[in-house]
Amino acid sequence: MTRERGDLLVGADGIRSTVREQFLPRVQPVYAGYVAWRAVLDEARVPREAHRDIFELYTFCQPEGEQLLGYPVPGHDGDTVAGRRRYNIVWYRPADSVALDDMCTDASGRLHSGGIAPSLIRDAVLAAVKADAEALLAPQLAEIFLRSEIFFQPIFDLESPALAFGRVALIGDAAFVVRPHVGAGATKAAIDAMVLADCVGGRDMAGGLGRFESVQLPFGRDMVALSRQQGAYLSAQLKPVAQRRGDEWHREVAALLYAHGTRSDQIGEIVAARGLDAYF
Secondary structure (H helix, E strand, O other): OOOOOOOOEEEOOOOOOHHHHHHOOOOOOEEEEEEEEEEEEEHHHOOHHHHHHHOOOOEEEOOOOOEEEEEEEOOHHHOOOOOOOEEEEEEEEEOOHHHHHHHOEOOOOOEOOOOOOHHHOOHHHHHHHHHHHHHHOOHHHHHHHHHOEEEEEEEEEEEOOOOEEOOEEEOHHHOEEOOHHHOOHHHHHHHHHHHHHHHOOOOOHHHHHHHHHHHHHHHHHHHHHHHHHHOHHHHHHHOOHHHOOHHHOOOOHHHHHHHHHHHHHHHHHHHHHOOOHHHO
16 A cells, blocks of 8 residues: 545546545446447448448437447547448446346356446357347347447436535546536546646635536536437336336437437537536
């Protein structure tokens, strides 16, 4: 064990933050009711017909109660040269807490609460999702998914009621966890860091942390609310049918396309409303 002294401790240690745990032990990630299966395949391994049909496109596939996105991403070391890129799939699938515990239980019977390492996912779990891919997905997407190394992540969100504690500050996922639909986790963390740096740049540490908290608390809450709104259809699949409302019942493709096409604008509106334009 080592000890260090400093003027400020910044808790930027993610969703399972040990810094947050010391000050807000009751604040825990909230499971959203669905998981994201992820698959990435090197462009050279994408079947020729699938490459021709969808590789250059941002592709959506909507099995009932589910949602899949597919799109090209840079290859190893950020390579964007044609032929050396990769294709990325994110497939959101509802799973209640019982199903999630089963998925997160390894072959020895050990439960990995909150998420399991890809190498420990049981063969039966992988076989089941691959069978579903063949049955439910467009054939081009199914081929890519089946050729990929696949894993899943449970989707959580989290809201901290405070961000400053004496000379300690929380930023990034240690402070607020936003579902991936808005694609802004890194942006949110960067804005947190820049605002914190500006606020504590003077000699008044307590006042600076107070200013940081007053700005970033509402910003974080707004971002979490936006991500929950965009994931409401998926979370609602665990509700009794009679209790679903509006987009929870059935999400039209047009609504999905609109949400993705305008998410940068929506984030920009939150940033502007909180006076953070200079950081965006």
